[in-house]
Amino acid sequence: MSEKVLMKGNEAIAEAAIRAGCKHYFGYPITPQTEVAAYMAKKMPKIGGVFLQAESEIAAINMVYGVAGTGKRVMTSSSSPGVSLKQEGISYIAGSDLPALIVNVQRGGPGLGGIQPSQSDYFQATKGGGHGDYHLIVLAPDSVQEMADLTALAFDLADKYRMPSMLLADGTLGQMMEPVELPAESNNSVEKPWAVTGTECKRKHNIINSLYLKPEILEKTNFERYERYKEIEEKEPRYESFMMEDAEYCVVAFGIAARVSKNAVVAARKEGIKVGLIRPITLWPFPKKPLAEAAEKVKGFVSVELSMGQMIEDINLSTGCKKPVVLCNRAGGMIPDPEQVLKTIKALGGKE
Amino acid sequence: MKRISLFCGHYGSGKTNIAVNYAKYLKAQGLKTTIVDLDIVNPYFRTKDSEKELEDIGVRVISLPFANSNVDLPSIPAESYSVFNKKDEYAVFDIGGDDSGAYVLGRFAPYVKEEDDFDNFYVVNFNRPLTRSAEEAFEVLKEVENASHIPFTGIINNTNLGEETTAEGIILSNAEAMRLSDLSGLPVCLTTVRKDLAEEVDLPNVFGLELQKKYW
Known part of the structure; x- marks a missing residue:
């Protein structure tokens, strides 16, 4: 058969994530992104990965937070109302300087809105969404091919800058089918000396946390984080x-x-x-x-x-x-x- | 040609497109034709998209009044049952993908089997990621059959790559379709091909498809 395959945008995200070394997926079904979860449910058990349908979006994002702390590539996906539910967790992940991928296959809003495509989560994605001073790297694909390519890039950028990234798509891109050349299997993951992986009594233990008891220290981490954001604004616009x-x-x-x-x-x-x-x-x-x-x-x-x-x-x-x-x-x-x-x-x- | 034609298959195999084209084909033969949208899986890209076009040529379309709206319910139109009474009509059933889509047929299986005048086609596209080989496609075939409680009667090879489909690619896929035929004991009834490529595909029983237009 041909090198290319015919995929839905949502399936392309899932397959590209697996190929980028993501073996952990936590989510909760919602139209129009459910194929991401469905694909993961079929594929993850076959490759020794984890697919877990959480009891809610809030649970799912906190599971992402947990795995992100170990330095493993991890993701969740949802659609607009579900992504709103995840905002607290996203803020915690950003506040703990952890890489993770959040996929939002947008639908009409506000509120429960509808299930048809939309781009009305632009403010939420680019201006915060959750509380506190933080940013997400937000990537916006325009084809099934880019759904795959930008998923891989989103993992790489998240790792590089130690921050969550978001793939911001919409229902049409999620549901439409196009030929796609899947990216090769590659895990461009960087060294993660901060990850919680067990000290084996050989090093000082790492702590994943977004709570700071001294405001001076919290201020310092915010200033440092914004130095990184400045670098991203210089180097990463596409x-x-x-x-x-x-x-x-x-x-x-x-x-x-x-x-x-x-x-x-x-x-x-x-x-x-x-x-x-x-x-x-x-x-x-x-x-x-x-x-x-x-x-x-x-x-x-x-x-x-x-x-x-x-x-x-x-x-x-x-x-x-x-x-x-x-x-x-x-x-x-x-x-x-x-x-x-x-x-x-x-x-x-x-x-x- | 049987009175009832069922189109089942894996997710995104092309069932809706084929069902719509098949209904148009039946109508063009001068047959009284009804198409039933039983897709409870996918709220996007449905038979409903072709409703006007079908009704304009006189095909009766049975679909949920709220298909393509924001109501995302896995329910089926009550009117579906009418096709088992109106025996002067040819009925085309568009079924949702995979076993999860085929469960709806279980409800109708007794009627379909009792009348025993049906084709149950397994639609396959070997360029879809989870049905790349005859073995994988056969696995899904069995899952769908178990869910629908209606035995398959034939295979439709709908291998394509969307806009990048080539006649050569379709011809190559025939070998895989024949292997699936060997595995399942089912005949390859049709090879479905985008209309403009149909003449280039030198295979038996080629069926030309008109595709839904999109503007993005």
């Missing part, structure tokens, strides 16, 4: 630039919205409208530089989102509000179609 060379207008979109937008950009080009697209692949760190550069050249931006415009703040912060940003969106589980995006591009250009 994005894709599409037809931007001579662009007079710039569409900004990530994930499924970027795929729809690309079709609109191609259609607009056919009509002679010079428009390009910048697709943030890392949502935190946000790719500020290419947007700031684009703001020097283009007349305006269109932010295409499956939310009420949560990314616009980051675009404006990147460009210093230099050029107008208009929103083209659907919400509550609906997806904009290329015609809607094209119409917005034209409207921005004063052509309609």
Whole structure:
């Protein structure tokens, strides 16, 4: 059979995680991410790994916290309401400087919302979600292939910077099937001298903790953590630039919205409208530089989102509000179609 | 051609697409046709997506009124039972994936077996990650059969790679399909192929498929 396989986005996440050396999965089913758990349930017992369906999302994230303390690669996955439940645990993991992967296959909200795709957890993913001063590295795939590739990258970055990372997808990417070339088995895990693995009476014991009794020490750890975040903001922003060379207008979109937008950009080009697209692949760190550069050249931006415009703040912060940003969106589980995006591009250009 | 056609198989094997195309094919033969959406597993990408297209050509579509909405319930439409009374209709059943999807058929198994005028197709795509070989596919086949309580009558080889499908890849997969046939004792009834590739696939019983359009 062929080298490539036909996978759902959710399955690709699970298989890529296993290939990245993740042998521990804790989760709780929720549409539209359940295939991640289902795949793990089938595969983990065969490879000597752990699949555990916890009694709740809160239990699952705390199990992740536990395994992360041992330095093993570990993950959980859920969808929007479930990810909200995990926020306390995520904050503890960040506060303990532990690497772990959290997958959010977003659905419409707020509240119980719906089961159709959405991108309305952008603020939660990129601005905190849980309490305290912390960040997640947030990666936003736009294809089944990237669901696999960015899962592996998310583990690597989490290990490298000793912090939790998040794969932020949506229901459509989770459910759609595309050919995918699975990454080779590789565990780029780094040395983890901090891990709780048993001292064998040969070293001082390690402590995993986010509680600090002295405020001076807690302050110091926060300052140190933010030094790391600064380094990440310098080194790790990732994005894709599409037809931007001579662009007079710039569409900004990530994930499924970027795929729809690309079709609109191609259609607009056919009509002679010079428009390009910048697709943030890392949502935190946000790719500020290419947007700031684009703001020097283009007349305006269109932010295409499956939310009420949560990314616009980051675009404006990147460009210093230099050029107008208009929103083209659907919400509550609906997806904009290329015609809607094209119409917005034209409207921005004063052509309609 | 039997009055009742059941399409079962592993998760994401292509059952819905084939069932929809098969219903259109029956209708094109001038037969009174009903399609029943019994997928209780997947709330995305369902028969419901083709409802208008099917109804426009006169295929009766039985699916839950809240399919494709935010109601995510593993329930089945009551109207499904009507196909066992309306014996002048040809009925196409789209069943959810894996054994967990096939359990719904257990409810209908007595009716199907009593009438004994059915095909129960096992749909397989050897490019799916958990059915890469005839052995793996056979394992799932047995799981599905145990859950549905209806014996399979044939295999449909739907091996594809989405947009990257090639005629060559499909032809190559035939050997695996024949091995599955040997293991299971079931004939390979159809090889389903995206319509534009159908002519290039030199295999017996090739069935051309129209795929659902998407804009991303």
